[in-house]
Amino acid sequence: MQSTFTGLDIIIANTASKAVLRAAAAEFVEKYDDVDYFPSFEIVNNSAHSLAWRPDRLHVNPEMVRHIVDTFYRTYFQTL
Secondary structure (H helix, E strand, C coil): CCECCCCCEHHHHHHHHHHHHHHHHHHHHHHCCCCCCCCHHHHHHCCCHHHHECCCCCCECHHHHHHHHHHHHHHHCCCC
């Protein structure tokens, strides 16, 4: 079992930290009308591993990065 410097299992620590960050982002978006959340993290994590990740499963495939950037652009800039 891998662990962090806190002694927690790496999967538990990673999941908890991502949940805190996502909750904070949601709260911020709710507070300000001119702020939006773009789900790039969720796009990667909810895609097939073979499409999202390089074989080392540590780095995102360049094609996935391109897809996310293109989606971001279409969402926020082509509608102007």
